[in-house]
Amino acid sequence: MPFSALSRASCHAFGRGALLLGVSLLAHQAAAQTAASAPPAPPSPASGDQAGEPGQWTGWLKRDTLLGDAWGIRTKLGNYGINIGLTDANEVFGNVTGGMRKGWVGEGLTMLTVGLDTDKAFGWEGGKFNISAMNIRGRSLSQWYIGNLQTNSGIAATPTTRLWEIWFQQSFFNDKFDIRLGQQSIDQEFMTSEGSAYFLNTMMGWPMFPSANLYAGGPAYPLSSLGVRLRAKPGGGFTILGGVFQDNPPGGPFDDDGQLRGSTRWGGNFNLRTGALVIGEVQYAVNQPEDGQMDTPGTRRGLPGTYKLGFWYDSAGFPNQRYDAAGISLASPYSTGVANLQRPNFSFYGVVDQTVWQPADSSDPRAIGVFARAMGGPGNVNLISYSLNTGVTFKGFIPGRDDDVFGIGYGLANVSYGARGLDQDMRYFSGTPMPIRASESFVEVTYQAAVTPWWVVQPDFQYVWTPAGGVINPYNPAKRIGNAAIFGVRSTITF
Amino acid sequence: MSLHHSLLAVLLAAPLLAPAAQAQPKGLLETVKRHSVLGSTVADNGDQNPYALVVAPVSAGTIQKDDVLITNFNNAGNLQGVGSTIMRFTPATRKMALFAKIPRTLAGCPGGVGLTTAMTMLSSGWVIVGSTPSKDGTTATRGDGCLIVLDANGNVASVLAGPTINGPWGNMATIDRGTTATIFVSMAGFDIGAPEEDSPVVEKSTVLRLDLSIAPGRPPAVTKQTVIASGFGAQADKDVFLVGPTGLALAPDNSVLYVSDAIGNRITAIADPATRADSAGTGTEVTKDGMLKRPLAITLAPNGHLLVMNGLNGQVVELDPKTGQQIYARWIDPNRAQNPPGSGDLFGIAMTPAGDGFYFVMDEVNMLALAK
Numbered sequence: 001m002p003f004s005a006l007s008r009a010s011c012h013a014f015g016r017g018a019l020l021l022g023v024s025l026l027a028h029q030a031a032a033q034t035a036a037s038a039p040p041a042p043p044s045p046a047s048g049d050q051a052g053e054p055g056q057w058t059g060w061l062k063r064d065t066l067l068g069d070a071w072g073i074r075t076k077l078g079n080y081g082i083n084i085g086l087t088d089a090n091e092v093f094g095n096v097t098g099g100m101r102k103g104w105v106g107e108g109l110t111m112l113t114v115g116l117d118t119d120k121a122f123g124w125e126g127g128k129f130n131i132s133a134m135n136i137r138g139r140s141l142s143q144w145y146i147g148n149l150q151t152n153s154g155i156a157a158t159p160t161t162r163l164w165e166i167w168f169q170q171s172f173f174n175d176k177f178d179i180r181l182g183q184q185s186i187d188q189e190f191m192t193s194e195g196s197a198y199f200l201n202t203m204m205g206w207p208m209f210p211s212a213n214l215y216a217g218g219p220a221y222p223l224s225s226l227g228v229r230l231r232a233k234p235g236g237g238f239t240i241l242g243g244v245f246q247d248n249p250p251g252g253p254f255d256d257d258g259q260l261r262g263s264t265r266w267g268g269n270f271n272l273r274t275g276a277l278v279i280g281e282v283q284y285a286v287n288q289p290e291d292g293q294m295d296t297p298g299t300r301r302g303l304p305g306t307y308k309l310g311f312w313y314d315s316a317g318f319p320n321q322r323y324d325a326a327g328i329s330l331a332s333p334y335s336t337g338v339a340n341l342q343r344p345n346f347s348f349y350g351v352v353d354q355t356v357w358q359p360a361d362s363s364d365p366r367a368i369g370v371f372a373r374a375m376g377g378p379g380n381v382n383l384i385s386y387s388l389n390t391g392v393t394f395k396g397f398i399p400g401r402d403d404d405v406f407g408i409g410y411g412l413a414n415v416s417y418g419a420r421g422l423d424q425d426m427r428y429f430s431g432t433p434m435p436i437r438a439s440e441s442f443v444e445v446t447y448q449a450a451v452t453p454w455w456v457v458q459p460d461f462q463y464v465w466t467p468a469g470g471v472i473n474p475y476n477p478a479k480r481i482g483n484a485a486i487f488g489v490r491s492t493i494t495f
Numbered sequence: 496m497s498l499h500h501s502l503l504a505v506l507l508a509a510p511l512l513a514p515a516a517q518a519q520p521k522g523l524l525e526t527v528k529r530h531s532v533l534g535s536t537v538a539d540n541g542d543q544n545p546y547a548l549v550v551a552p553v554s555a556g557t558i559q560k561d562d563v564l565i566t567n568f569n570n571a572g573n574l575q576g577v578g579s580t581i582m583r584f585t586p587a588t589r590k591m592a593l594f595a596k597i598p599r600t601l602a603g604c605p606g607g608v609g610l611t612t613a614m615t616m617l618s619s620g621w622v623i624v625g626s627t628p629s630k631d632g633t634t635a636t637r638g639d640g641c642l643i644v645l646d647a648n649g650n651v652a653s654v655l656a657g658p659t660i661n662g663p664w665g666n667m668a669t670i671d672r673g674t675t676a677t678i679f680v681s682m683a684g685f686d687i688g689a690p691e692e693d694s695p696v697v698e699k700s701t702v703l704r705l706d707l708s709i710a711p712g713r714p715p716a717v718t719k720q721t722v723i724a725s726g727f728g729a730q731a732d733k734d735v736f737l738v739g740p741t742g743l744a745l746a747p748d749n750s751v752l753y754v755s756d757a758i759g760n761r762i763t764a765i766a767d768p769a770t771r772a773d774s775a776g777t778g779t780e781v782t783k784d785g786m787l788k789r790p791l792a793i794t795l796a797p798n799g800h801l802l803v804m805n806g807l808n809g810q811v812v813e814l815d816p817k818t819g820q821q822i823y824a825r826w827i828d829p830n831r832a833q834n835p836p837g838s839g840d841l842f843g844i845a846m847t848p849a850g851d852g853f854y855f856v857m858d859e860v861n862m863l864a865l866a867k
Contacts, residue, residue: 042651045601053600054577058632059632063572063573068572069571074541074571174531292826293829297785304831363807
């Protein structure tokens with residue numbers, strides 16, 4: 001007999017005492033036990049209480065993904081250790097003044113990621129397999145309308161549909177050490193800044209220095225390279241990252257590194273024929289607890305921060321920005337016009353992310369953080385000799401909007417002395433007052449609004465000074481490209 | 496030996512004894528060597544968000560002695576108060592398996608089934624688990640809930656519900672005598688409404704004592720029930736469903752019941768919990784604030800100290816309940832994805848049978864872990 005039915009039979013079996021409350025159901029179970037010799041029938045599923053049971057769309061505005069369990073698909077795949085991520089970003093950007101010309105563009109990126117937990121799948125502990133693919137569409141405002149180096153959108157790229165990353169990661173020693181093998185996009189782990197990641201400008205993601213100077217911008221979105229990456233967490237707040245990767249995702253010459261070159265178009269170029277990119281990074285987390293760390297009463301932890309120092313070395317030959325193999329300026333009529341290939345190329349970099357304010361009440365999620373990221377390398381073989389990103393972010397800027405972030409950022413790209421020397425030579429040999437490139441900088445003001453946990457809308461403004469360092473506007477050769485004011489908005493949905 | 500010589504001997508020996516005295520651990524947490532992730536607690540129906548932890552005192556049915564039982568509070572869609580599964584982890588084989596899948600709607604359980612941190616297993620093999628259910632993942636559709644009695648094979652045997660049972664929430668304390676038992680459950684559901692931006696604190700939560708008799712072959716039957724503590728604050732919460740009294744732990748001689756008052760950010764003590772016939776109110780304050788950050792499940796270590804799981808960071812706090820001294824805290828989930836690290840990640844805790852470590856759950860990744 002269902003217990004609920006028993007409960008209505010008698011409600012006075014016991015209940016003495018001032019605080020013997022709510023006796024009805026409990027009393028009846030006791031009464032039933034003494035009265036009957038056979039065990040009571042267990043309660044049955046209540047057929048009449050099904051109304052309002054949660055379905056596919058219950059609570060959809062509050063969950064992390066639009067589709068949630070996706071009609072049970074995620075659970076079924078999860079039982080085999082498979083997880084699927086799907087995000088779709090779309091944006092509109094336009095420059096209202098300056099640039100090569102005024103105009104508006106729409107761009108989009110759809111990213112599919114499939115992960116496999118090998119422990120769940122077949123009992124292999126500590127293993128993860130990851131494969132991702134993307135569809136890129138639209139065209140770049142910077143490329144078509146502005147002409148700046150520090151392109152306005154981190155998702156803008158040559159339209160295509162391609163595989164992206166394919167790697168296996170194995171962790172050891174309770175996750176103190178792991179190794180990742182396969183086709184990787186190193187911007188996912190190296191040179192990252194938590195603060196700059198809120199911004200939309202490309203260089204707030206994968207920075208200007210490697211973007212401009214490595215073959216095809218290096219193994220970073222939307223490309224990837226074969227390689228191996230090691231990570232160790234020795235304790236004391238330190239994390240050490242190191243890796244060796246093929247340095248040239250499309251595998252072409254420096255001046256022909258198109259993202260659609262051959263099998264790079266669909267992500268099937270697993271090139272191993274060109275140079276090696278060796279990269280290392282030491283990360284130090286301050287005021288951030290470690291696993292197992294002990295605190296005593298009165299322990300006061302300062303504001304958290306992360307500091308990173310890194311370097312990379314590329315074994316390939318890089319074209320001298322000014323001279324050919326005979327040491328003659330490329331601008332000279334006596335030059336072969338083929339830049340001297342010099343090796344190696346390298347860079348040092350540093351990244352700072354530091355929280356500078358958060359309320360004393362630890363449950364208050366608001367926080368103000370600053371970030372800075374700087375890097376540089378030899379000016380003879382690099383178009384950009386150093387680049388910088390810096391800025392400030394304010395999480396919970398608007399009261400009640402705990403997950404929104406307001407940010408103001410700045411970026412600087414300095415044209416190298418090699419490239420400037422070539423400009424001077426061009427002016428000399430051509431006899432025309434051609435501009436000498438200097439630096440390009442921008443300011444970005446952005447607001448990342450978490451409309452729901454799975455839908456982020458981000459209005460954005462950028463202003464660019466001396467696009468490309470100050471070059472002639474191809475649509476108006478009498479002038480340099482003017483300073484550009486860019487407005488845009490991005491919508492990102494996580495399915 | 497003369498007094499003079501005795502004093503001299505003590506003075507000479509003091510430097511030798513001092514290092515040994517200093518080497519004595521102040522508590523359990525500093526003796527923990529490592530944290531190990533044992534396995535995913537996600538059920539095959541997608542239920543997630545592990546809450547309660549109970550170590551099986553006996554082998555019975557599908558349960559092996561020392562198995563760890565784990566409730567899931569959320570369903571596959573990550574809706575709170577909708578989870579209806581109990582997982583079973585066997586330390587010897589390191590295997591996680593489903594122990595029970597309870598129907599979401601159960602006759603006699605008002606509002607349905609959403610399994611909380613309230614769970615115990617008796618030496619007679621019966622498992623008793625609390626339900627604070629919802630239809631939409633929030634307290635807006637909360638039912639009063641119930642206590643569900645399962646046999647050792649995970650089958651529902653009976654349901655306990657009634658006016659005194661409303662939102663059975665926190666980890667249970669148990670006195671198990673074989674044919675009789677006494678369980679203590681915190682009830683955090685009384686008059687809790689829908690979550691608001693700043694939901695009111697309702698000071699109506701109680702600790703209910705249920706005296707049970709267990710006849711052979713029959714599920715435990717309530718012989719007496721007494722509200723032994725009342726007036727604790729509870730609050731609907733848009734992120735964590737509700738905040739209310741969560742942890743219960745008995746002193747070794749059962750003379751005191753310790754309660755974690757999450758809203759008050761303190762631990763209180765209820766005297767004579769097994770015998771008192773009235774409510775002690777919220778009891779006597781043992782300790783407040785300090786390293787406590789929304790105390791949730793608690794357990795008593797063999798050294799007599801309380802281990803308290805923090806809800807607002809990834810720490811477990813060790814304190815001496817006799818003196819109220821907070822000794823130290825250990826970061827067992829310093830996940831930097833949350834702010835402060837590990838916030839919202841911890842909930843249940845259970846000592847290992849040997850008392851040399853403790854199991855805990857990592858909600859954010861749906862994992863069972865062992866600190867030992």
